[in-house]
Amino acid sequence: MWFPRLASDRVLRARAVDGPFAITLKSNNTEQIYCLNKRAERLGLTRGMSFADARAFCPDLISQPARPDLDARFLAMLRRWATRYCPWVGRDGMHGLVLDVTGSTHLWGGEAEMLADIQARAKRAGLTLRLGCAGTRGAAWAFAHFGTGKEALTDLPVAALRLEDTTITALQRLGLRNIGDLAEAARAPLARRFGPDLLLRLDQAMGHIPEPVTPETEPPQFATRMSLPEPVGLTEDVMGLTARLLDPLCDKLNRYEMGARHLTLTLRRVDQGSPQVELRLAAPMRDPHRILPLFERGVGEVDAGFGIDQIRLEATQVEPLPVQQIGSAQTSPDQLNDLITRIGTRIGLDNIQRVLPADSHIPERSFTIAPAAFSTPDSAWSCPRPRPLRLFPPEPLAGHGAEPPARFRWRRMSLTTGRAIGPERIAPEWWLPDEAWRSGVRDYWRIETREGRRLWLYHTPQNPGWFVQGEFA
Amino acid sequence: MRVDFHTVFPLRPARVHEVYGPSSMSFAAMAAAGACLWIRESWHSDTLMPQGLLPIFNPARLLLARPKDQTDALAVAEEALKDGALPFVVIEITRPLNLREGRRLQLAAKAGGTTGLCIIPEGIGSNAAETRWHAAPIFDTQSEDSTLMRWEIKKNKSGTFGAWNVRWDHKTRRVHVVSPVGERPGSARARS
Missing domain, CATH: 3.30.1490.100 (DNA polymerase, Y-family, little finger domain)
Known part of the structure; x- marks a missing residue:
């Protein structure tokens, strides 16, 4: 089975377009036509043509970018569908399926009836399908791609042997135009000139070398x-x-x-x-x-x-x-996971979090918060200098100069500095844009006030000002 | 008569306690000092900094829950207390609990054998709480980098009140009671 217009048929099945339609694929830095419908082909467009040219030929061309992943999924669906004819169905390239129908044709009343049924169903589904039926996989491929009616395999061109383009051109230059010519030619010079691949393909098509169909297993459905x-x-x-x-x-x-x-x-x-x-x-x-x-x-x-x-x-x-082995020393985290799931059904699984260390000197970025269900605890914490227990968005203070103010007001409290420890200079990470750190480097001070509160203040020398950012234990 | 600190401080298990005051977060961290679930509504702009928690316990054992309002917070707290997978649950309360809510938390803690601690704003304590503490930092004239605090027990269902000056010992990872300067024998105030 060969689906010559798989990509465009897939899109047109979902949304029918009355007019020329093409699928474009970006390759070699240009948009090229990857697949098109019959109407577009009749207007003279071809595959591999650049999209700009196609638009010039045919201004009302409707197009869509190619989605090879969706095409592959569509083909997998078709593969499942094809198992209604025989159990032995494999994929053949990007746009084809190969069925080993040996022993199952009589269920449909013969080969011709079976092919007619496949063709009719594909047509009803809006798919262009070309079928080839032969004794070998290679010959069936040749008939599907190059067969026109009732000719023999030997009358088909050499391109029907699944060969590389350079080999085909070279064979045509030698005057070996169809498979019959090739089969009659002497084998030894051909093998010397083109390598073993050509003769392998020929023998596979003629049935001298077997070529099995690999059926794919169904992924388990849970x-x-x-x-x-x-x-x-x-x-x-x-x-x-x-x-x-x-x-x-x-x-x-x-x-x-x-x-x-x-x-x-x-x-x-x-x-x-x-x-x-x-x-x-x-x-x-x-x-x-x-x-x-x-x-x-x-x-x-x-x-x-x-x-x-x-x-x-x-x-x-x-x-x-x-x-897992039972009775290992590690305590089972099952109970905790169950608890997280139960809480998660109420407030959302993303709202149960744990903290993970991050590699940064910036206080706000020295840790990350990750959903607990999708992360594992990490104990690699390092903290060379004391850090506050609470961190809040910077709150401005009235203060002047580089030395911490002796008295200040914060949150309606008037506080007196008892002891100031510092400064600790933290420079912004210039490689990350951060609005809060626009004011330049910060000199952090730990202030122990006479009233008791232990605060984390900072001064921005490049843009003078004092701020409170945290509170210690 | 004053109670001994060790009879009240590792907080009585399978009960829900309350704390308020400027150092209540430190109190909660020091009371948990191990695996705990910290329930905090998602609209709070300030955060708990794990590096600040490091001298108290390993932040890898901390689990945060961010419910959107207090109803959800209480539901999560009840679930966690009843389950008992985590030995300690911290709940940040923003509006007063009624007696039913307080009692439900208490029953859940009893069922799971878990200790609960509500961090409350001043003055909205619930009647169901086992103990209520006030925690405030005090200035340490002796040494820098200290975590000297005054913890005062304001309500105790099974005992009397007391007040202690404590600090956190980074090395042994436990709370040390520091006798108040004024009451130490031989200090200036005792002599006068």
Whole structure:
């Protein structure tokens, strides 16, 4: 199966365009046409043409940038669809699929009927599809890409052998235009001139060397669902059903040594509404007894309406969770993780944080705050000089000169300096723009006041002024 | 009669206590001195600086919760106290607790065996609190870099009041009681 217009068909399926349409890809610093529809091709546009030229030819051309990742996902979807014809389906390049239909054609009433069915379904889905059916993978590829009707493999051009462009040009210069010419030519000089690759491709197409189809495995789906004969509405009932769904899900997670990080419980109501309960876990987990109580809060908030008749539980985000040895000396952090998850369902998992050391002299940037569920504690703290316990945005003080003021007012208190320790000069990090540090270097002083308060003051000599930024223990 | 400091200071476990005054944050850090959850509403502009916490305990053992208002803060506190995964929970309170809220916290602490400490603004103490402390820094004439403070117990459900001058010992990581200058035998005031 070859989808010659995979990229444009994908976009046009979602949003039909009545007119010329092209997908552009930026390569070699220019926008080039990567894929286009039939209408655009009829107007004389070709692949690889620069986008500016194409716009000149055809001013009403509609275009979109290429998304190779989405194309690959679309092809994976088509691969799954193709398993309806045979179980042995593999990918062939970026725009093709290869099916080993040996032994499954009779289920469709023969090869021709099967190909007609594939073609009809692809057409209904709005896909351009070219099919080739042959005894070998190479020959099928050749027919899909170059076949026009009822000709034999030997009549096809040499380009149908999946060769490099330089080899094709060289072969044509030698007068070997189609596969039949190549098959009749002496093998030894060809191998000497072009290397083993040419003969390998030829033999694969003719069936002298086998070329297997590699089917891809399905990625495991971590989801379970249940349809109910009668709608339910009580919280206990829904929790009971969730428990019944959790068991097979956790079994499956266990089998793949994975742990769920994000679970979604979809409750489909009789009136077609589908409220969802999201559960974000602080650590990957697959123990149903621990996950179930965490759902209680979310399920309790759901409005059941006239009742729920279908329920689906999916682990939307999973992480590897290898089996661990029991009885290691390290205490289990499970209880703490459960607590973080429970609090997280109330205030959001990002609002439970821990502090991590950061490499900076600037007080505000000498630590970072990270969500506890997505970071590990780090004890690499270093602090050569005492730092305040509380840090607040700088509050200006009335003070003059480079020496700390003997008396000052701060937050409606009049304070007397008892002892001043300093200065400690901290220079701004010029490589990071920071509005607060525009005033230049800072001379930090620890001020112990007679009234008791121990404050962290700083003076900005380049832009004279005094500020309070912190308070010591 | 005055109580001994060691009968009140590592705060009585499985209870919720209160502290107010300018040094209440230091009091909380020194009372926790280990793994703790610090609940602080997200609108506060000042932050706890981990380097300042370093002489008291390792900031890696600190967990911060940033609820958006006091209702959430109390819910989080109740959950954490009841769970008992962390031995100490600090809650910064901004509006007065009613008796029901105070009592619920107290019951949660009892259920989980966790110690709770509310940092309160002056004058809004809850009746349910086990003890209420006032902590204020005092100027140390003797040495610099000191953490001399006056801790005063203002309410005690099972005991009497007391006041102590204390400082934090960086090396042994514990609170030292310093006898007040005026009351030491042989000092100027005692002689007169």
